[in-house]
Amino acid sequence: MHMLCSKTPTQSFSLSRFQETCLRVLSFCNSNSLKEGICIHSPIIKLGLQHDLYLNNNLLSLYAKCFGLHHARHLFDEMPDKDVVSWTTVLSSHTKNKYHFDALELFDMMLGSGQYPNEFTLSSALRSCSALGEFDCGTKIHASVVKLGLEMNPFLGTSLIEFYTKSCCSTFEVYKLLSLVKGGGDVVSWTTMVSSLVETGKYGEAFGVYVKMIEAGVYPNEFTFVKLLGAASSFLGLAYGKLLHAQLIIFGAEMNLVLKTAIVDMYSKFRQMEDAIKVANMTPEYDVCLWTTIISGFNQNLQVRETVGAFLDMELSGILPNNFTYASLLNASSSILSLGLGEQFHSRVIIIGLENDLYIGNALVDMYMKCSHSTTNAVKAFREIASPNVISWTSLIAGFVENGLEQSFQVFSEMQAAGVQPNFVTLSTILGACSKVRSLVPTMMLHGHIIKTKADIDIAVGNALVDAYAGGGMTDEAWSVIGTMNHRDSITYTCLAARLNQKGDHGMALKVFVHMCNDGIKMDEFSLASFLSAAAGLGTMETGKQLHCYSVKSGFHRCNSVSNSLVHLYSKCGSIHDANRAFKDISEPDAFSWNGLISGLASNGYISHALSTFDDMRLAGVKPDSVTLLSLISACSHGGLLDLGLEYFYSMQKVYHITPKLDHYVCLVDLLGRGGRLEEAMGVIETMPFKPDSLVCKTLLNACNLHGNVALGEDMARRCLELDPSDPAIYLLLANLYDNAGLSDFGEKTRRLMRERGLRRSPGQCWMEIRSRIHHFSAGEKIDEDEINEKLAFLITEFRNRGYQYQESEDKIYHSEQLAAAYGVLNVPTMAPIRIYKNSLICPHCHTFMMLATQVVGREIILRDRKRFHFFKDGQCSCRGHS
Missing domain, CATH: 1.25.40 (Serine Threonine Protein Phosphatase 5, Tetratricopeptide repeat)
Structure with missing residues (x-):
């Protein structure tokens, strides 16, 4: 039995050579992120090498890089032995993939297993704390750093600076950390601090740190300027952007593609495309990111012709556009509502096989919704997106809202059923649909959803x-x-x-x-x-x-x-x-x-x-x-x-x-x-x-009323009543037609029929502004103020005494415009015109009253009714009878 189990020296040597070969293959595949390296896993198991910790750690790294977190975690759990490298590899993978809760859970398990973390383990754990806003957990990890004597480690110092910058309201702790770093911190430490402040939206503080960095004698590099230029584009403004551009020249920052793209983006955001192009042409190097930034810049400035021109220049230069490039070009088509241009870019997208891309799919949905009279192509583009996100759904909903279609509510329900949670843009958009259809039930239902999800x-x-x-x-x-x-x-x-x-x-x-x-x-x-x-x-x-x-x-x-x-x-x-x-x-x-x-x-x-x-x-x-x-x-x-x-x-x-x-x-x-x-x-x-x-x-x-055509007027009244039988204005117009044609009996019958049907015309209202106060008057209103009644009686008596043709009628004395006119004569300064505003058309009786009143009181009366102004002066009206 012993002889069967033992290996000959030749076998041991061969196994050792195989083990060395496996390590080389895995190392090469790891450095180049090649999936083929996974073929080594099977012979490792067959030859009983699965207990080799070094091999397993290399395999674990390859799984994490090329096959995703799930496979890497499965291998990790199956590993018989684990060291600090194993724990760090899997923890770091969780942090990179934004599984921060799981990353911190692994960190606790590692400590519980008796393994001591190294600077890389601690750095990953700190990044997860920073992402989750777990300040207490982060300070405990900081304590571990001190206990392990790693507080002077530059790699960990940078991670701690990033953590405190993102987690603290004050930068005091960060400056303390910088003072502990050898020489007061290097350019990496300071840039990390600037970067973290920019990422958390503390743009003013980021620029303040930049100033202190220079005062400390640390010169910024191209990465520092990239972050600060992003802050200038988002918040600080063009003046700060130009200042940074000048300073990066003074400090001799290397004009690499990343920095050049950041400067071009900054000028583009502030509509300075000439300066953006000058910067782009300063060095001959171009890549897809720079071209896409230029194309996006022209698009943002609504220069669609230049956008397409830049795209053609990009193709001539031999650089292939990516999904972001085409998304910008489709957005340019949307901005000018050019369906033809959008369809051309869509065909190119299909040729290169990017039609399932999320960003392009979102842009296609937006383009077809805005440019096409039909929603069919937009829906088709949406269905082709492999995994629609909240932006995809929101674009589709917004398109239906803009087209006045109630399908937006159905799509919103589909979105929730698909497990995609609406964001504030989605909710604002669907509420816009409620506003358009004037439907209160969906508004109240959405309000309930908003309260439940705390979106309010x-x-x-x-x-x-x-x-x-x-x-x-x-x-x-x-x-x-x-x-x-x-x-x-x-x-x-x-x-x-x-x-x-x-x-x-x-x-x-x-x-x-x-x-x-x-x-x-x-x-x-x-x-x-x-x-x-x-x-x-x-x-x-x-x-x-x-x-x-x-x-x-x-x-x-x-x-x-x-x-x-x-x-x-x-x-x-x-x-x-x-x-x-x-x-x-x-x-x-x-x-x-x-x-x-x-x-x-x-x-x-x-x-x-x-x-x-x-x-x-x-x-x-x-x-x-x-x-x-x-x-x-x-x-x-x-x-x-x-x-x-x-x-x-x-x-x-x-x-x-x-x-x-x-x-x-x-x-x-x-x-x-x-x-x-x-x-x-x-x-x-x-x-x-x-x-x-x-x-x-x-x-x-x-x-017909104006010209006395009774037959046609009756026909029109009949048609009106068929369309809107509850409108009292139709009855009154017909009654006036009969009155003016000498058929007062028919006029009275029409009014009686209106009353029998329970129809009443909305009372006419007038208002006027005197000394910044609004005074309202309603038709038929009995005014208690004796002065107004006396003034009205005085005016009508004067009409009679002067022989003016004015037919007094008890029910028309209290029309709202007459009450307003009397009040205006009493209260508006003598040299100022009396301004009256009315919510309906002035009637012929009141029109005559106003003209005569201006002759009696010697004042100008300006009345605005529902259709036009009437300027009454010296017994005349500006409408000249064309009311």
């Missing part, structure tokens, strides 16, 4: 929730969310103010401004534009002027959004002179600017000026849009310019390539109707490419 701590999610509730008309719930938010910013209040403006609740929108100020949050250009819009909606000139002053002091008046809002404000307040001045202050007026001025001039009765402004707009090279043409046709309608209005309408497609929308057809019917061409207007309704709604039929009904 993110300010972006809170803001989206405020917007969703406010967009759905649940203002109280929006305020409640604001009250529970840990942090609020200008976006929080801007969302609410904008939604209130959309609802027409301009008074509440202005109150948001007060809450914002009480919260200590300063306005930005967007919130300022929203508050200016609210002031315009109310016609509160004094509030608007105060906001205008703030815009000048803060410098926001240079922003187009604010300047456009100022034009809108003064136009809505009837001060077209100030509107013109605000427009002239805009350095580069866009289509919104011109539209605001044209619309303002038209609504203030300056029809010819509005039309000439349109000519100026074209001469300035600004392309008119659908809103421009709508304002022009409306101006012609109110100004009685029938032929010119028709010319503008028919030029939309022929000249400007703008397809008329339903609003344009409503305006066209109004234009023809006011001009007495009722049959043509009827023809427009019957032939337009849209199904007629109640508004277009009411427009023609109103024209």
Whole structure:
């Protein structure tokens, strides 16, 4: 038996030679990360060499490098013997793969086994503590470093510096560590500290450490500058970036590809592409990272032609693009909504076999959602991604939201079922869908999910929730969310103010401004534009002027959004002179600017000026849009310019390539109707490419009233009632048609029918601003103030005494605009015009009252109704009967 088990000297020598060969193969494969080395494992087991610790450690390293953590851990657990190298290899692998909890668990097991860690073991454990924010655990490991006498080890010193920099609020401990390192720390130690501060977002502190580094006589290297340039790009600004560029030249940092790419990226982020290209061309070396940075830089600066040009130059240079390159190119296609360009890049991606790549897949989903009229290709691109991440799902959801499709909710459910947790961008996006569909049930369900997952701590999610509730008309719930938010910013209040403006609740929108100020949050250009819009909606000139002053002091008046809002404000307040001045202050007026001025001039009765402004707009090279043409046709309608209005309408497609929308057809019917061409207007309704709604039929009904066409008016009223039977305005228009045609019995029957059906017209309301206070007046309201009643009685008596044609009627004495006019005569300073704002159209009776009142009191009255301004002066009105 002994003879069978024993090995001959020749066998022992051969086994030793084989063992040495295995070690060489494993060592070579380890250094080159070659999977083929794993073939050695099987003969090692067959020949009984599995107890060789040196061989096993080499195998363990190869498994960790080439076959993943799971296989490496399995081998480690099977190893009969383990030393510090074994433990360090597997622990380090866990740390590199971000399994930090498991890494620290292994570290405890190692200590429990009686093995002493070395500097590499301790370094890996410290990195895991740093990643998890385990400060106490890290300090215990530091204590072990001291006990083992390794505190002067430069490798461990660097790891400790990184740990304390990321874990401490103060850099005091780090400076203490640096003082312990020989010579006060080397460039590696200081750079580690800078790097850790940059990674944790402490950019100011990182730059402060850089200054102290230089003061300590330690010169930064290229890696120090790479980290600091990243900080400059993210936070510090272009001035710091230029300073760093100058200093790296002074300190003679080696201009390698990594540093050159960092400088190019910094200049690109600040839209300095000329400087970026100069730096890129300083040395002849280029790689895929540098080219991708240049391509991405052009893309970020919306220079798509240059983006494609850089890609072609890259190909000519012989460097192959990678997944990040193609993702940038697809994003460039999305930015200009070019489906053709995107499809070309997609075909290249397929040719090189990268269509399953995560980054490219995300870019493809985004491109097809933005550029294509169909969502089919986007969904197909999404399905081809091997493992969609949260960005993939969010891109798909965002695309459905932008296309107005409720499938976004279904995709959101699929995402959760797939086990992918939504992030704050996903939640903000799906809340945007709730806001669009104005559905409160999904909003409340999402709110519950947000509270459960504690996602409401993110300010972006809170803001989206405020917007969703406010967009759905649940203002109280929006305020409640604001009250529970840990942090609020200008976006929080801007969302609410904008939604209130959309609802027409301009008074509440202005109150948001007060809450914002009480919260200590300063306005930005967007919130300022929203508050200016609210002031315009109310016609509160004094509030608007105060906001205008703030815009000048803060410098926001240079922003187009604010300047456009100022034009809108003064136009809505009837001060077209100030509107013109605000427009002239805009350095580069866009289509919104011109539209605001044209619309303002038209609504203030300056029809010819509005039309000439349109000519100026074209001469300035600004392309008119659908809103421009709508304002022009409306101006012609109110100004009685029938032929010119028709010319503008028919030029939309022929000249400007703008397809008329339903609003344009409503305006066209109004234009023809006011001009007495009722049959043509009827023809427009019957032939337009849209199904007629109640508004277009009411427009023609109103024209029939103006021209006394009872038969057509009755037909329009019938159509209106079929479309909207609960609208009291239809009954009143028909009743007025009968009254004006001398058929008062039919008029009375129509009103009685309206009352029997329980329909009541919303009471007309007026308001006016006097000494920064808003005063409201409602139709039919009985005023207790004797002064107002006396003033109204005085005015009507004067009409009679002067022989004016005015038919007194008891129920019309208390129309809201008459009450406001009397109050204005009593309270507005004598030299100032009386400004009245009304939420509905002024009736003919009140229109006559205003004209006569200006003759009696010798005052100008400016009234803005739902459609336009009426400037009453010396018994005349600016509308000249074209109301």
